[in-house]
Amino acid sequence: MAETDETTIEITLPDGSTLTHPAGTTGMEVAESIGAGLARDALAIKANGEVRDLSRPLTEDAEVAILTWDDEEGKQTFWHSSAHLMAEALQALYPDVTFTIGPPIDPGFYYDVDLGDQTLSADELDAIEDKMAELARRDATYERHEVSKANAIEHYEAEGNEYKLELIEGLEEGEISFYEQGDFIDLCRGPHIPSTGAIKAPKLLSVAGAYWRGDESNPQLTRIYGISFPKEKLLEDFLERRRKAKERDHRKLGQELNLFTFDTEQVGPGLPMWLPKGTTLRQTLRGVLQQEQVKQGYKPVCTPHIGRLDLYRTSGHYPHYEADQFPPMVTGQGDDGEEEGYLLKPMNCPHHVKIYQNDHHSYRDLPVRLAEFGTVYRQEQTGELGGLTRVRGFTQDDAHIFCTPGQVKAEFKSVIDLTLKVLDALDFEEFEAQISLRDPDDTAKYTGRDELWTRAEQDIREAVAETDLDAYEEPGEAAFYGPKLDFMVEDALGRAWQLGTIQVDYNLPERFELTYVDEHDARKRPVMIHRAPFGSLERFIGVLIEHCGGTFPAWLAPTQVQIIPVGDDFVDYAKTVATQLRTDDIRVEIDTSDETVGYKIREAETQKVPYMLVVGGDEADDGTVSVRSHADGPQGTVPIQDFLDRVGPEFEPTLD
RNA sequence: GCUGACGUAGCUCAACUGGUAGAGCAGCGCACUUGUAAUGCGCAGGCUGGCGGUUCGAGUCCGCCCGUCAGCUCCA
Numbered sequence: 001m002a003e004t005d006e007t008t009i010e011i012t013l014p015d016g017s018t019l020t021h022p023a024g025t026t027g028m029e030v031a032e033s034i035g036a037g038l039a040r041d042a043l044a045i046k047a048n049g050e051v052r053d054l055s056r057p058l059t060e061d062a063e064v065a066i067l068t069w070d071d072e073e074g075k076q077t078f079w080h081s082s083a084h085l086m087a088e089a090l091q092a093l094y095p096d097v098t099f100t101i102g103p104p105i106d107p108g109f110y111y112d113v114d115l116g117d118q119t120l121s122a123d124e125l126d127a128i129e130d131k132m133a134e135l136a137r138r139d140a141t142y143e144r145h146e147v148s149k150a151n152a153i154e155h156y157e158a159e160g161n162e163y164k165l166e167l168i169e170g171l172e173e174g175e176i177s178f179y180e181q182g183d184f185i186d187l188c189r190g191p192h193i194p195s196t197g198a199i200k201a202p203k204l205l206s207v208a209g210a211y212w213r214g215d216e217s218n219p220q221l222t223r224i225y226g227i228s229f230p231k232e233k234l235l236e237d238f239l240e241r242r243r244k245a246k247e248r249d250h251r252k253l254g255q256e257l258n259l260f261t262f263d264t265e266q267v268g269p270g271l272p273m274w275l276p277k278g279t280t281l282r283q284t285l286r287g288v289l290q291q292e293q294v295k296q297g298y299k300p301v302c303t304p305h306i307g308r309l310d311l312y313r314t315s316g317h318y319p320h321y322e323a324d325q326f327p328p329m330v331t332g333q334g335d336d337g338e339e340e341g342y343l344l345k346p347m348n349c350p351h352h353v354k355i356y357q358n359d360h361h362s363y364r365d366l367p368v369r370l371a372e373f374g375t376v377y378r379q380e381q382t383g384e385l386g387g388l389t390r391v392r393g394f395t396q397d398d399a400h401i402f403c404t405p406g407q408v409k410a411e412f413k414s415v416i417d418l419t420l421k422v423l424d425a426l427d428f429e430e431f432e433a434q435i436s437l438r439d440p441d442d443t444a445k446y447t448g449r450d451e452l453w454t455r456a457e458q459d460i461r462e463a464v465a466e467t468d469l470d471a472y473e474e475p476g477e478a479a480f481y482g483p484k485l486d487f488m489v490e491d492a493l494g495r496a497w498q499l500g501t502i503q504v505d506y507n508l509p510e511r512f513e514l515t516y517v518d519e520h521d522a523r524k525r526p527v528m529i530h531r532a533p534f535g536s537l538e539r540f541i542g543v544l545i546e547h548c549g550g551t552f553p554a555w556l557a558p559t560q561v562q563i564i565p566v567g568d569d570f571v572d573y574a575k576t577v578a579t580q581l582r583t584d585d586i587r588v589e590i591d592t593s594d595e596t597v598g599y600k601i602r603e604a605e606t607q608k609v610p611y612m613l614v615v616g617g618d619e620a621d622d623g624t625v626s627v628r629s630h631a632d633g634p635q636g637t638v639p640i641q642d643f644l645d646r647v648g649p650e651f652e653p654t655l656d
Numbered sequence: 657g658c659u660g661a662c663g664u665a666g667c668u669c670a671a672c673u674g675g676u677a678g679a680g681c682a683g684c685g686c687a688c689u690u691g692u693a694a695u696g697c698g699c700a701g702g703c704u705g706g707c708g709g710u711u712c713g714a715g716u717c718c719g720c721c722c723g724u725c726a727g728c729u730c731c732a
Contacts, residue, residue, distance in 0.1 A: 110727095122661055208727035209659025216729050220658060223727070251725095255667075264723050265705075321732055347732060381657060381730060382723090390731090479732070493726095507732095530732095567689045595690085602693035616691060628692060 010061045027054035028194065031066045041068040043193045044077040051077065053144055053191045069230050072106075079104035081142060081181075081192045082132075082199050082228040083111050088184035089131035090224075094118070099186065100163040100212060100221055107238070108227035112210050114163070120222050125204040128224070132202045139197030140182035144190055149173045152187060163212065201235035202228040248492040250545035251387040254278070257550055257607060259541075259558070260388065270385040270392030272538060277558035280587065282395075282537055284556050286373055288653045289397055289422065289533065296414060298371040298399055303351035305375065306342040314511055315350040318343055326379050326392075348374035349505075349530060352400040353512045356526075361516040366526065367403035367411055373537070374398045388542030389497055395537045401529040402514065405452060409459035411529055412485070412502060416467045419487055419500040419533040425655040426544055426553070432488045432496065433469050435460055439476035446480050448506030452527070456504045457483050481507035487535075492546040499535040499543060504528075551630065554610040554650040560587045562604040563625075566597050566616035573620035577613060580640055586651050605630060611647060 011019040011030055019033060027045030031038050031054065045054050047062040051073050058064070067074035083102035090097050090113060102111030147155075149168065155178075156164040164187050168176065179188040181196055193199075203226060210223035229235045246252070254260050259278030267273065274282060290300070309328055312318035318325070330341035345351065352370045361368065375395045384390050401411050423431055437457055438446055446453065460483055464471045471485065478484060482504035488496045505528040508514075515523045534540040544552075554560055561581055565574040571592055578588045589609075591600045597614065604612045613625040618637070625643055627635040638646070 119659080206726055207660055210728045211658080214729075216658080220728080222659075225727075262724095269723065315732090317732060324731070349732090378731085383657065383659095383728080384730070386725080481732080498731095503732095564692085566691050569689075594688090596688095596695060597691050599690095599694055600692090605693050612692080614692060618691090626692080634692060 009058060011058070012061075012063045014063075014065045021058070023059050024057040026057050027052065027064075027066070030058070030064060034066065038066055038068070042066045043068055043071075043074040043198070044191050046071075046073060051191050053142070054194055055141075056144070056191075075107075076104045077191055078193055078198070078230070079107070079109040079228065080190075081196070082202060082226065083109040084142070084179065084181060084184060084186055084188070084192070085132050085135060085196050085199055085202070085228075086128065086204070086224065086226055087111050087113075087186060088135055088182055089128050091184055092131055092135075093128060098159075098161050098163065101167070102186075108205065108225060110210075110223050110225045112212070112221040112223045114219065115222050120207050120224070122207055125207065125224070129202055129204045129226075132199070132204075135182060136196045136199045136202065138182060139195050141195045142179055142181045142192035144192075145178045145180060145185075147176055147178055149176055152176045152178070155185075156187070198230050199228050200230055201232045202226060203235055203239075245492040245494075248546045248549045249387075250389075250491075250542040253545050253550040254388070254542075257558075259545070268392070269382070270380060270390070272388060272391055272393075278541070280558040281541060281552070281556060284653055285534070285537065285541070286397070288425070288655050290371075290373075291653075292418065292421070292655050293369075293371050293399070296369075296418065297367075298369040301352065301355050301370045301372050303348065303355070303372060303374065304345075305377075306344055307351060309339065309341050309343055311350050311354070312343050312346075315347075315353070315508060316511055317346055317350070321346065324378050324380070326377055344377040345374075346376055346378050348372055348376060348396060348398045349400055349508060349528070350512075352398075353508055353514065353528075356400075356402050356514060357512065361402070361526070363404060363516055363518045363524075366516055367401050367407055369399055369401045371397075371399035388538040389491065391536075391538050394539070396532050397534045397537060398530070398532050401531065402509075402516075402526045403529065404516070404518075404524070405455060405527050408456055408504060408527055408529065409463050412460055412463035413467055415502045415529070415531045415533070416463055416469055416485070419502070420467070420469070421655045422500070422533045423487065423489075426547070426556075428489055428547060430490070431499075433464070433471035434477070434486045434488060435464065435471050435473045436477035436479070436484045436486065437473055437475045438478050438483065442476075446478070447510070448482060452506055453483065456527075460485055460504075479503060481505045489543050489547070491543055497539060497543055499540050500533045501531065501535055503530040505530055551608045554647070555653045557608070557610050558587065559589045559607065559609045560651055561589075561611045561613060562600075562607075562609040563588060563590045564597060564600045564604065564612055564614045565590070565592070566614060568592075568594075570616050570620055574615050577615060577625060577640060581644070584644060584648060584651075586648075601628065610650070613643070 007023045008020050009023045011021055021030060028039065028042065031042040042054055044051050044067040046065040046067055047058060067077065069075060069078065080103065083104065087099055087102055094115065096116060098114040100112045100114065102109065152168050153165060167187060177188065177190060178185050179190055179192055205225045205227060208223045209220045211220055212218035227238065257277060258275050259281060260272045260274050262272055309318055325346050326344045328341045328343045330339050332340045334340050355370055356368060373395050375393060377393045380390055380392055403411055438453055484501060484503035486498045487500035489499050490496050509525050509528050514526050516526050518524045563574045563578055565571045574590045578590055581588045601612060608630055610630050612628040614628065615625055619625055624637050624639050626637045627643055629635055
């Protein structure tokens with residue numbers, strides 16, 4: 001309701017045009033003045049950067065945008081309101097439910113509720129969903145009530161809702177509001193859409209446990225995930241996209257393309273076994289990186305899979321991370337009564353440190369860069385395991401750089417370049433880079449001198465800026481031993497995984513008392529940088545499979561060329577062609593099966609082989625091949641050498 | 657580790673309220689000798705994840721364990 005006011009305000013729209021309205025005009029009235037269609041689609045309004053309810057009056061000049069489903073903030077508002085609608089449905093069906101928080105997410109929303117001793121099974125979701133649809137049809141308006149802190153507390157004390165009371169405790173007087181629609185009222189900052197009627201297509205997706213405030217020591221709540229749309233068609237599209245994303249799941253493709261397998265019963269969970277094709281893929285990736293690392297001055301090393309417990313006592317990994325390690329192989333007891341034995345290595349760094357210590361180092365030698373594709377074992381929590389993205393045995397493209405504090409920035413820059421080169425070569429255009437810094441409120445929990453941290457954090461910032469990397473900072477996310485930079489890529493289901501990582505370490509040099517001699521003949525402590533552009537080869541390949549949907553670049557494809565003789569009589573010619581291609585290091589297979597050409601083509605297409613060469617009588621007579629590409633279909637018949645000249649470069653493994 | 661769902665042939669899936677496990681693909685054999693995304697016929701393939709219980713009878717119901725999936729928590 002607009003209050004009548006003498007004064008007018010000026011509304012500036014996104015296209016720069018302006019409207020004049022009486023002060024106190026609501027967002028909805030502004031939308032209506034622009035057009036009936038817009039008013040119908042309007043979900044919220046953004047005024048001077050703040051997203052608000054359409055029902056709230058505008059009291060001063062403002063830059064305004066009417067938010068609809070097409071705006072991210074419009075969607076978020078829609079989903080937030082949907083969470084409230086779901087809560088209303090829950091309240092109707094489960095009168096004893098206690099509500100905690102119910103935010104929008106991207107995409108969708110959830111609500112965390114306390115059901116006491118009751119559990120909610122997945123088949124109850126349909127009933128809740130139906131109730132939501134029924135309530136939505138009533139088209140109740142979302143009404144905002146600003147309340148005092150005392151009133152808010154009174155409300156939830158009467159309800160006995162400790163969670164909301166805890167939330168209110170953290171709020172200031174004057175910023176507390178409730179939203180009410182139909183029979184449901186909730187502590188909420190807002191904003192919300194005008195009414196429930198817009199929520200035409202709600203869908204509840206899953207139910208899961210979640211801890212109050214994300215803390216394991218708190219009670220576990222029931223989290224219900226859902227999504228909703230203003231049109232049924234949009235929901236169908238969403239479900240279709242989800243179905244398609246599942247087609248790109250690396251677990252499915254890994255099986256179909258014969259890349260890797262698990263035997264969780266006999267070999268163990270989280271322990272992938274690489275089949276010949278997957279191993280070819282791994283080795284090719286490994287090869288291109290090794291080639292590049294040689295150019296950049298890395299020295300290869302090779303270390304055992306186990307080490308004495310003493311090594312890990314010195315490094316601090318044992319017994320500190322005991323819960324995450326496979327139990328040690330105990331061989332006896334030392335004179336001091338401590339257990340003696342070996343640990344399956346959870347990290348490569350202690351061994352690399354020992355290699356650094358094999359020699360005295362002058363400042364002239366630094367940086368020393370020791371690289372190893374090292375396989376490590378960690379006993380990850382059972383609930384964490386999944387496909388190749390979280391496993392218990394994996395190979396890191398690890399390297400440790402030992403350098404002076406003054407060299408950190410330059411080293412960081414070159415590792416960023418290398419990582420970007422890797423991501424670029426594999427066509428990862430969308431990734432996030434996160435700089436993890438100290439928690440400024442709790443610097444005591446970190447090891448390493450304060451000025452070193454300050455300098456390293458600045459070095460990372462500058463290295464990032466100078467490499468034109470778009471990174472964001474996360475204070476408090478640093479490891480206790482140093483700040484780091486992580487590269488994150490999403491999988492087919494939109495989950496972000498850390499791939500590449502660059503970490504500064506002040507801890508290990510200290511613990512192992514590493515030294516180098518500086519230009520004044522003084523012993524100094526080097527800084528260590530852990531870095532892995534792929535991160536773990538397993539996870540990287542898992543994400544890569546989903547990224548390319550199993551269609552790898554030709555240089556990486558396990559089988560690069562499939563030769564398809566049209567009949568048994570042409571197998572000899574097929575072998576001649578294969579031999580010629582193999583001299584050029586091309587990975588060739590011949591399909592000698594007793595099948596039709598159509599079948600063999602289908603087989604090769606399904607396996608996503610980049611090139612198929614069909615050979616029969618005509619080709620054998622002329623020394624040619626009939627080329628079919630996975631990407632573009634039949635390409636015509638050409639002499640073998642022409643094929644090599646034309647596509648040979650595609651098979652060249654390189655990061656450039 | 658926690659919450660929920662799930663586990664049937666190498667793979668993808670069937671089997672009404674408990675009545676004794678079935679199909680397609682893959683495999684093998686035979687025929688066909690093939691020209692750009694599935695040739696035909698036949699054969700074989702199973703301790704229904706494991707252990708225990710209820711029952712005349714369990715793939716189906718109950719309990720425990722193992723594992724998979726989604727999420728939470730954790731992640732040197």
